[in-house]
Amino acid sequence: MLNMKKLLGLSEEGYRDFKKAVAAVVASNLTLFLPFVVIIESVKTLLQPLMTGGAALDTGRLWLLLGVGGGAAVLYFFVYRHEYRKTYTTAYSESEKIRIEVAEHIRQLPLSFFNKKDLTELTTNIMADCTTIEHVMSHVAPGLAGHTITDVLVCALLAVYDWRMALALFAALPVAFALVLGSKKVQATLGERHINAKLAVADQVQEYLEGIKVVKAFGLAGEKSAALEGALRKMKNEAMRFEGLTGVFIALATMVLQVGLGLIVLTGTLLLTGGGLDVITFLTFILIGAKIYSPIIIILTLLPEFFYFLISTKRMQDLRREPVMDGAEEFSPASFDITLERVSFAYHDEDVIKDVSLVIPQGSVTAFVGPSGSGKSTLARLIARFWDPREGTIRMGGVNIRDLNPETLLRHISVVFQDVVLFNDTVMNNIRIGREGASDSDVFAAAGAARCDGFIRALPQGYNTVIGENGSTLSGGERQRVSIARALLKDAPIVLLDEATASLDPENETEIQGAISALVKNRTVIVIAHRLRTVLTAAKIAVLDKGRLVEEGSGATLLARNGLFARLYRIQQESLGWGVSR
Numbered sequence: 001m002l003n004m005k006k007l008l009g010l011s012e013e014g015y016r017d018f019k020k021a022v023a024a025v026v027a028s029n030l031t032l033f034l035p036f037v038v039i040i041e042s043v044k045t046l047l048q049p050l051m052t053g054g055a056a057l058d059t060g061r062l063w064l065l066l067g068v069g070g071g072a073a074v075l076y077f078f079v080y081r082h083e084y085r086k087t088y089t090t091a092y093s094e095s096e097k098i099r100i101e102v103a104e105h106i107r108q109l110p111l112s113f114f115n116k117k118d119l120t121e122l123t124t125n126i127m128a129d130c131t132t133i134e135h136v137m138s139h140v141a142p143g144l145a146g147h148t149i150t151d152v153l154v155c156a157l158l159a160v161y162d163w164r165m166a167l168a169l170f171a172a173l174p175v176a177f178a179l180v181l182g183s184k185k186v187q188a189t190l191g192e193r194h195i196n197a198k199l200a201v202a203d204q205v206q207e208y209l210e211g212i213k214v215v216k217a218f219g220l221a222g223e224k225s226a227a228l229e230g231a232l233r234k235m236k237n238e239a240m241r242f243e244g245l246t247g248v249f250i251a252l253a254t255m256v257l258q259v260g261l262g263l264i265v266l267t268g269t270l271l272l273t274g275g276g277l278d279v280i281t282f283l284t285f286i287l288i289g290a291k292i293y294s295p296i297i298i299i300l301t302l303l304p305e306f307f308y309f310l311i312s313t314k315r316m317q318d319l320r321r322e323p324v325m326d327g328a329e330e331f332s333p334a335s336f337d338i339t340l341e342r343v344s345f346a347y348h349d350e351d352v353i354k355d356v357s358l359v360i361p362q363g364s365v366t367a368f369v370g371p372s373g374s375g376k377s378t379l380a381r382l383i384a385r386f387w388d389p390r391e392g393t394i395r396m397g398g399v400n401i402r403d404l405n406p407e408t409l410l411r412h413i414s415v416v417f418q419d420v421v422l423f424n425d426t427v428m429n430n431i432r433i434g435r436e437g438a439s440d441s442d443v444f445a446a447a448g449a450a451r452c453d454g455f456i457r458a459l460p461q462g463y464n465t466v467i468g469e470n471g472s473t474l475s476g477g478e479r480q481r482v483s484i485a486r487a488l489l490k491d492a493p494i495v496l497l498d499e500a501t502a503s504l505d506p507e508n509e510t511e512i513q514g515a516i517s518a519l520v521k522n523r524t525v526i527v528i529a530h531r532l533r534t535v536l537t538a539a540k541i542a543v544l545d546k547g548r549l550v551e552e553g554s555g556a557t558l559l560a561r562n563g564l565f566a567r568l569y570r571i572q573q574e575s576l577g578w579g580v581s582r
């Protein structure tokens, strides 16, 4: 039997509820058979005087049957209400659970995962696939399982009654199922194509909406909507192809199934004339036969739907199986020395960090320098465990950071990168992100030390000014100072600092230098340096070239060595001129 728990990725509780829902469907199906028993019994009672020649009609029994019939109707109402509640509440609470679980899971995935996936696909995964699971759990799976169980039960019961008639009733069943099951592969292929077409539409819609400004400004409306229309047309065609084919198989199967009804009449008549069957049993089979096929037809229609949904749930399962980055929650090392041992790393196929070994001593500034694309930011991000190295180890205070939960590790690291993320909120709250629950005066102190206080107070509502989406109302230098204020508030022992590449005006430059000086005091600092003049004072400089560590030492040593660092330093001084102007 299919393992529904695994197929649908249900929780323990969800699976328990699912079984209850199936039981509820079986109960309501069986209740539905009660009126049939009443009808058969009534017919029997009515025919009794005719068959036995002149016996009186048993009116008492008829009244009793009428009572039972009424009772059955009332019972059905309650049982069905129970089934409805069971299936729906189970579906919705389980899908909520799955959504939360998937969101949690995504949070713990390494950033490399997001490199591979685009955002639309992720959103589709969480929203649409969960809705699908919800639908399967409420409309498809309990019905499928419940109707199957009911039919098997009824089948067994009828076989006890008269096996020959039962055989005639169900003779066409295997053929009908073989038709639907046999088309599973074709359906899966078409189903997958339909799902991909839907995904492409979601992509196009997102692109269209995101680029609406550009579309309008450059008069691309025709071109862009043509792409969207094309995707929509493809989705329609795939849907029609898929539904059309499924429909053909279901119609064929249903047709074959109905042959069974003819078979009972034929078999019944033959047996009746041969004297091997009484009229009552014959009538019973005809009545039941007319009824039993409708749940079977429901099963035949639900099966392809179920297969189709399994495609979505498989995608969800794959997502949930992606290994998360976890590790110890406890981390209190004696020191914060960082040691890299033969670290190599690749985003895709080619290594962008190659065999780097380096010691970053606690409490001092280490600068990463090198040409653009040499791997400085990547190396810094490996230290914060945004990714795990492909080879080699990174230790912090002797502990391999691969064994640490990334969130625990990040509690000890302040990250001040160029792509500062600011939220559409007040400046106060944007700084407070550094440390949840920090008091206003702590925020003021951090802002003061990061040289933000002046410009913030000059804003219309001071600290309560809402800065636009991603701080669009602030200048680049101001944004960076806000992010330094955050880091100061966080007060982590390690700081990863990505110096601004954009040339800043002298005033901003001085302010930022002041803010950085406040930040690096007594901390282990790794600075990704773009302006080499500022790193001459660093305790250690690590020079990278095409992912390799090529030089290491103090500024003076490296200048004296006259290698890559000295060359880069000279080029910068000549081309920018700021080095000389000092």
Ligand code: ADP
Pocket (backbone or CB within 6 Å): 115, 347, 348, 352, 370, 371, 372, 373, 374, 375, 376, 377, 378, 379
């Ligand atoms: P740097 O900071 O020295 O400019 P990076 O560490 O940003 O260098 O980049 C090193 C190499 O890795 C470059 O070739 C860059 O194109 C590549 N790279 C950086 N980030 C990614 C990413 N998210 N996905 C794929 N490749 C990347």
